[in-house]
Amino acid sequence: MLGLYFLQMLLSALLPTPRRQLRPDDTLHFTFLIPALNEERVIGATVLTLRELAPEARVAVIDDASDDATAAIMTRLAVQDARVSLLSRTAPQAREGKGQALNWAVQQLLTPLQAAGADLSREIFVVVDADGRITPGLLAEARAALADGHVVGAQARVRIRPSVTRLSPRTLVGRMLEQQQDLEFFIIRHVQRLRERWHSVGLFGNGQFMRASYLASQLARGVPAWPDCLSEDFASGLEMRLARPENRMAFLESAVTQQGLPDLRLFSRQRARWTQGTMQCLPYLPRLWASRVPWLARLDLTYFILSPWMNAVIVLSLLTQPLRWLMGTQGLVLDATVSAVITALNIGLQLQWVARYQRENGLSPARVLFTLASLPVYGFALFLSLPMAYRHHFTGRRTWDKSTRHAEPGESLPTTGD
Known part of the structure; x- marks a missing residue:
């Protein structure tokens, strides 16, 4: 597992960015899908930003039976703008997970398109989180990638917007985690570029593009585009690859x-x-x-699927170390030289990613030190999450722990009044 990890990181760091030769397809039509559950703090600003940066696109917000003013804000925006719509889910079907909401919404939107005889290969659905903000060049790049008819899906790069809260002892850990999340997505960007070479680009929940013709074919076969699991985004990419071997995804x-x-x-x-x-x-x-997916893509996807199970061995080893001490045994002990080499490789990889991240973002020396100091905090947080994940999985708990979002200063927010 360590060997595969180091190989993936090394290739991701060294290989150049693939270049696209296709001209943008200006006949494509985009519809943004925004799943929303109690998102009154951010939903208005998100919709207004999308309408400003992508005036030719449609925006559909899927209200999953919110308790707050999400529906009221969206009702007002939909009245004011014909290219904005509100799709409302109600109990008992509501609040069954993001994938369920997306599958339902796509069916609602595909029905009138099919009735009108629209060319579904030119209709593109874009999944954006309730706090998502696109960058100006995103749709133009998507038009170029999706000009290839074999490309049925694409994933945008993800960046983290830092909090504007003042750095203090109270906010220190949170700011460190934010810094590491952006660094993490920076590394994932390079891994995704590598995956594009062998057609195993992973889809995320935010910035996910899907061709409507693919979605319609899945629904016609009775197969949900977004499977019923807690990582419906990754599983949706698997379904896309398995539906037809020639299907491709772009980053x-x-x-x-x-x-x-x-x-x-x-x-x-x-x-x-x-x-x-x-x-x-x-x-x-x-x-x-059993599929005809390219073998390099199969190896990469297999490694990703098995990673949590292989990490479980490491977690179990650490958690049972006190018991082994009590029993007078040491368990599996690596040779000191091997341990030193593994540690040096890991540190070297982390340092080169931080150096690349610094070059892209122009970080000051103080910010670089802050990023390096944040690495142990990030590692500790990830370790905390693993026993929780295993406990939930083996006890059958499948509750969706929704992310909590906050209003951001300086954004214009629509009111719910008349």
Whole structure:
């Protein structure tokens, strides 16, 4: 596992960015899908920003039976703008997870398109989080990537918008976690560029593009585009690859930004959900290896699916170390030279990523030191999330721990009044 990890990181760092030769397809139509549950703090600003940066696109907000003013804000915006719509889910179907909300919404939107005889291969759905902000060049880059008819999905780069809270002892850990989340997505950007070479680009919950013709074909076969699991985004990418071997996915350098999670408890719960969701994808392995998906993509996806299970061995070893001491045994002990080499490789990889991150963002020396000091905090938070994920998985707990978002200063927010 360590060998595969080091190989993936090395190739991701060294290989150049693939270049696209296709001209943008200006006939594509985009519809943004925004799942929303109690998002009154951010939903208005998100919709207004999308309408400003992508005036030709439609925006559909999926209200999943919110208790707050989300529906009222969206009702007002939909009255004011014909290209904005509100899709309302009600109990008992509501609040069944993000994937369920997306599958339902797509069916609502595809029906009138099919009735009008629209060319679904030119209709593109874009999943954006309730706090998502696209960058100006995103749709233009998506038009170029999706000009290839074999590309049925694409994933934008993700960036974290830092909090504007003043750095203090109270906010220190949260700001460190935010810094590491952006660094993490910076590393993922390079891994995604590598994956694009062998057609295993992973889809995220934010900045996810899907061709409507693919979605319609899945629904016609009775297969949900977003499977019922806690990592519906990753599973949706698996389904896309398995539906037809010629299906391709692209990675987009233009970014979609989102808020970070500047809270140790919430961050650990989020990562526990991500880990548990990946564990739920284990049944895909037989289908993956029985398919005609390129073998490098199969190896990469298999490594990703098995990672939480292999990490469980490490966690179990650490948690049982006191018991082994009591029994007078040491368990599996690596040779000192091997341990030193592994440690040096890991530190070297982390330092080169921080150096690349510094070059891209022009970080000051103080900010670089802050980023380096944040690495142990991030590692500790990830370790906290693993036992939680295993406990939830093996006890059958599948509750969606929703991210908490905050209003951002300087953004114009629509009111709910007349």
